[in-house]
Amino acid sequence: METADLTRMANQIADYFTAYGHDEAVAGIADHIEKFWDPRMRKTLLAHVANGGDGLDPLVLEAAERLAPVTS
Secondary structure (H helix, E strand, O other), rough: HHHHHHHHHHHHHHHHOOOOOOOHHHHHHHHHHHOOHHHHHHHHHHHHHOOOOOOOOOHHHHHHOOOOOOOO
């Protein structure tokens, strides 16, 4: 999946969680990505974040810090 698509999808998740408080939003985004994104998607997202995370919502950037590294 393309980085642009993952950025769009992650930002849509962040948009949903903006109604929650900051800490709950960050936790909810991380939980959603951990549960519903396959390892390749998470690995691509984490690589994008490591390269600056251009275009990602700040909540997504914070949530990415909570994601477990993808080893495979």
